[in-house]
Amino acid sequence: MISEPEKWSNLEEIAEHLGVSKDTVRNWIKKGAIPYRKVGKQYKFKISEVDAWVNSGKSAEIE
Incomplete structure (x- = not known):
């Protein structure tokens, strides 16, 4: 069974x-904290990667 890509x-x-x-997410991007990719001028995210980042506790370490 083939699953659909995220x-x-x-x-x-x-x-x-x-x-x-959105400003909070932009601040995390500037600090290189949240996992993202830049596609052209847009920021793109995989929910699974962001959830893993939150679950790892790294989101709590941002100042």
């Missing part, structure tokens, strides 16, 4: 998923 999420979707503002 879709990429945009900045607005990931902010909603995490329950934070």
Whole structure:
């Protein structure tokens, strides 16, 4: 059985998923904290990678 590849999420979707503002996500991007990819001028995220980042406790280490 072949599973569908995970879709990429945009900045607005990931902010909603995490329950934070888009500015908070932008600050994490600037600090290189949150896992993301840049596609052109847009930031893209895999929810599974972001969830793993949160579950690892690294999100709590951001100042």
